Amino acid sequence: MNSEVLSVGLAQRLRAFASLTKPRVVSLIVFTAVIGMLLAAPGAVPLQILLAGTAGIALVAGAAAAINCLVEQKIDSVMKRTSWRPLPRGELSATQTLVFAGVIGGTGLWLLYQFVNLLTLWLTLATFIGYAVVYTVILKPATPQNIVIGGASGAMPPVLGWAAVTGQVGAEASVLFLIIFAWTPPHFWALALYRTEDYARAGVPMLPVTHGKPYTRLQVLLYTLILFAVSLLPFVVRMSGWLYFAAALILGGVFLAYAVRIYRAYTDALAQKTFRYSILYLALLFAALLVDHYL
Secondary structure, rough: OHHHHHHHHHHHHHHHHHOOOOHHHHHHHHHHHHHHHHHHHOOOOOOHHHHHHHHHHHHHHHHHHHHHHHHHHHHHHHOOOOOOOOOOOOOOEEEEEEHHHHHHHHHHHHHHHHHOOHHHHHHHHHHHHHHHHHHHHHHHHOOOHHHHHHHHHHHHHHHHHHHHHHHHOOHHHHHHHHHHHHHHHHHHHHHHHHHHHHHHHOOOOOOOOOOOOHHHHHHHHHHHHHHHHHOHHHHHHHHHEEEHHHHHHHHHHHHHHHHHHHHHHOOOHHHHHHHHHHHHHHHHHHHHHHHHHHH
């Protein structure tokens, strides 16, 4: 009986640690990083680079997410969307979270140093600092433009993947960066629109809290237009062919239709659908770029 209780307790503790890493967010980060690797390689990506690069980037991203949870535990406790996280629920302590983040982050950086290259190591470390410190500690509580400025960190994964394979950051990697950078504001502001009361209660100066929903709806539309244009850059710079171009037009057209509807006839349900579609959009866009690359 005691062993069963111990087993259940251990499983719950492991689930709590795993949730600190925000697995769904990290999965998208890893996905775009791996695509960055595959696009950068003229042939097959060396197995060592693929495995160590993927693991290293994933572990450091998970560590950044854990630090984000640690810093924002008071905010998370008053928001419905995040009150289930292990720190607000008292399932883990601040010390445990800090040690966990240090162990997995340090392991990730060691993998990049030992088996990939120094450029990827330093870029990944800079991305960690950009998200865990610059965005979480400085920007998020200080400015409604936190998502725009802090989006630079979230746009780095394909650049990290590119650097892992080539040892440099080329123009093509910058194009991938720009796509995610332009995608971030409409993605997060769609979420903030239907979670405005949550952010207001927590005292987070998200755009709909500080400038109102009508202004935010306009910004979602404008940034989606920017994203639509930026998403065509791979075709413009001859990084892709017609298959990607067609996919970008279709996927971007659907995203733009959502943005127009948000601007003209807003509902929380529509904003929620837009947020969910934005995740699917990015995954399909990068998948189309990869398929096009191998055709």
